[in-house]
Amino acid sequence: xxxxxxxxxxxxxxxxxxxxxxxxxxxxxxxxxxxxxxxxxxxxxxxxxxxxxxxxxxxxxxxxxxxxxxxxxxxxxxxxxxxxxxxxxxxxxxxxxxxxxxxxxxxxxxxxxxxxxxxxxxxxxxxxxxxxxxxxxxxxxxxxxxxxxxxxxxxxxxxxxxxxxxxxxxxxxxxxxxxxxxxxxxxxxxxxxxxxxxxxxxxxxxxxxxxxxxxxxxxxxxxxxxxxxxxxxxxxxxxxxxxxxxxxxxxxxxxxxxxxxxxxx
Ligand code: PXP
Numbered sequence: 001x002x003x004x005x006x007x008x009x010x011x012x013x014x015x016x017x018x019x020x021x022x023x024x025x026x027x028x029x030x031x032x033x034x035x036x037x038x039x040x041x042x043x044x045x046x047x048x049x050x051x052x053x054x055x056x057x058x059x060x061x062x063x064x065x066x067x068x069x070x071x072x073x074x075x076x077x078x079x080x081x082x083x084x085x086x087x088x089x090x091x092x093x094x095x096x097x098x099x100x101x102x103x104x105x106x107x108x109x110x111x112x113x114x115x116x117x118x119x120x121x122x123x124x125x126x127x128x129x130x131x132x133x134x135x136x137x138x139x140x141x142x143x144x145x146x147x148x149x150x151x152x153x154x155x156x157x158x159x160x161x162x163x164x165x166x167x168x169x170x171x172x173x174x175x176x177x178x179x180x181x182x183x184x185x186x187x188x189x190x191x192x193x194x195x196x197x198x199x200x201x202x203x204x205x206x207x208x209x210x211x212x213x214x215x216x217x218x219x220x221x222x223x224x225x226x227x228x229x230x231x232x233x234x235x236x237x238x239x240x241x242x243x244x245x246x247x248x249x250x251x252x253x254x255x256x257x258x259x260x261x262x263x264x265x
Contacts, residue, residue, distance in 0.1 A: 009221035009260040012252050013048035015081050015206070016245060017229025022060035024233075035061065036068040038233075038241060043076050045245035049100070051206075051227045053083035054093065056107060063093070070097045081227065083144075086118075086130045094134055101140040103164055103227075104131065117146035117166045120154035128158040135159065142204060147185070147192040156199045163196050164204040164227065165189055167217055171208030186216055197222035211235075211251055218255035226252065 021038040025031065039050045052061045052069055066082070073080045079100035084090035085107035094102050104127070106118045120127055120143055131141045142162035145151040146169075155163050170189060173182035193203045205217050206227035217223060228248060235244035253265035 009264050013225040015049040015051040015227040016042040016047040017051040019053050019060045020230050020233040035065050041241050045242045046249050049079040051081040098137050102134050103142045105144040121150050124154050147188040152196045162202040166207050167205050168207040171213045174213050193220045193222040214251050215255035218252040219259040
């Protein structure tokens, strides 16, 4: 599709990332709060899918959580977006569970969260071979990358059907009140969403999004899915998970309607 064709703006999907429910559980050990219960609640609140990152060090989500989530979401017919590093161990787990979607993310043990996008351009060959069996197993593969045309082209060349744009730099700049930098990041994200869409890629976005930062990203016509976790779990402390998700959904829909009219949400 070229940039002159109609925009694909329609209803945005909200993937709720439940990793940090597991973070709180793991702070004490035991079973409470249960991320599977959070996923059930998120589904009831209108999440279009559940996202979970099984990190190599299992600092939040565990293998057992992935088993439980797979069973729950299969029953609810809701997609699981399984985030993972490009390692043989994670590939084997994904091939065993065959989640609806697999999002390949960079992972460093010393980082607190996924700090940047995946370096696809430098590892094209390896990543092309890595995602092939996942695609053959029917998983929709997405690649988590920074807003950088080189990385988007590389993701396209390796055969990924989806990219997820890392919105962390934009959100950080907003919360640190570096507004020029924020606007520059937003512009970069906007251009990259259009660039990826022109290549035929499906475009998702996420990382660090909150009630304050979601609207401009939700208004990019090419973006079809947002994945949001940490803010929602934090906000749940004050207002409950159901309310936090519903308010996020409303903010996304309002941004979409404002940008594209009533039919867009
Ligand atoms: N998308 C991807 C690919 C991620 O790795 C993460 C964080 O795990 C998110 C979205 C959600 O980010 P946050 O928890 O900051 O909303």
